[in-house]
Amino acid sequence: EVQLVESGGGLVQPGxxxxxxxxxxxxxxxxxxxxxxxxxxxxxxxxxxxxxxxxTATYYADSVRGRFTISRDxxxxxxxxxxxxxxxxxxAVYYCAREPAEMDDAFDxxxxxxxxxxxx
Amino acid sequence: xxxxxxxxxxxxxxxxSITISCTGTSSDVGSYDRVSWYxxxxxxxxxxxxxxxxxxxxxxxxRFSASKSGNTxxxxxxxxxxxxxxxxxxxxxxxxxxxxxxxxxxxxxVL
Numbered sequence: 312e313v314q315l316v317e318s319g320g321g322l323v324q325p326g327x328x329x330x331x332x333x334x335x336x337x338x339x340x341x342x343x344x345x346x347x348x349x350x351x352x353x354x355x356x357x358x359x360x361x362x363x364x365x366x367t368a369t370y371y372a373d374s375v376r377g378r379f380t381i382s383r384d385x386x387x388x389x390x391x392x393x394x395x396x397x398x399x400x401x402x403a404v405y406y407c408a409r410e411p412a413e414m415d416d417a418f419d420x421x422x423x424x425x426x427x428x429x430x431x
Numbered sequence: 432x433x434x435x436x437x438x439x440x441x442x443x444x445x446x447x448s449i450t451i452s453c454t455g456t457s458s459d460v461g462s463y464d465r466v467s468w469y470x471x472x473x474x475x476x477x478x479x480x481x482x483x484x485x486x487x488x489x490x491x492x493x494r495f496s497a498s499k500s501g502n503t504x505x506x507x508x509x510x511x512x513x514x515x516x517x518x519x520x521x522x523x524x525x526x527x528x529x530x531x532x533x534x535x536x537x538x539x540x541v542l
Contacts, residue, residue: 346531348477355434355536356469356477356520370530406476416524416531417467417482424476 313337313420315407320425327397327429333390333407333422341365341385344410346418347392349403349427359405360392364412375401397429435460435521435534442540448509451537453521454502459532461502465524468497468506471536472517480519481506508539516541 319331333345347359360381361370369381380393390407404426408418436454443449453460453468460466468481479488481497484504497506504523508515521534 348533355518356471356522356533358522358531358533361530370527373529414467414479414482414486414488416465416522417479418469418477419479419482419488421476421478 315409315420315422317405317407317422317425320405320427322428322430323397324431325398325429328393328395329397329427331392331394331405331407331425331427333392335388335390335409338409338420340383340388342412344412345381345383345390346408346410347381347390348406348408348418348421349401350406350424351400351403354403357403361410362390394427397427399429401427402429403427435523435532437519437521437534437537439535440538440540442542443508443511444542445511445513447511448507449511449539451506451508451519451521451539453504453506453523453534455504455523455525455532456502459502459523459525459529460499460504462526463524464499466497466499466504467522468495468504469520469522470515470517471520477520511541513541515539 316334362381378396382391404424406424409420469477471477525532
């Protein structure tokens, strides 16, 4: 079964750090670009970050650039999001999403999400 | 980075058709044929329904269709069913710097 499973969410104080992980299974992880998308409570979807298949290209939303770092380990079939200098407005469910090469900028498989709460 | 503009809500009766609009700019929707549509039921992950303006992934019902004209994309759902009730989001490529932008979402109510 094709699956993405996020982990690493939790409660963190403003200014703190958190590292999210996304474990992929059921497909050849290294052949897909990957993304992080978040959704604040009761709000819409917000794209956060992109990484290419071989990590040669990364992109970030303006709201997280300079604070978040996306990375991947193809040998471990895993995607990561290092989040530093967290703010209240980073509170959200964070989803990892697969992006097939044949579907430009479309995300065909999503994880169930992991909740990040930034609060003192 | 401003979100694409969608109506907050639409509604329709079973069997009817509805259309959801998604308005962007000449820098995103108007420049690229890379608009996607997602369905999200409460508490669930989004599901891809349309990609590259009007293509349906395998397994998506042909009751879902989409198009684009200028800076506005549209999703049409025909033969409305109760299970279509959900939030719908559009997204568009917006250049290699901004990458992807989502719409604010539209809540579809099946009356």
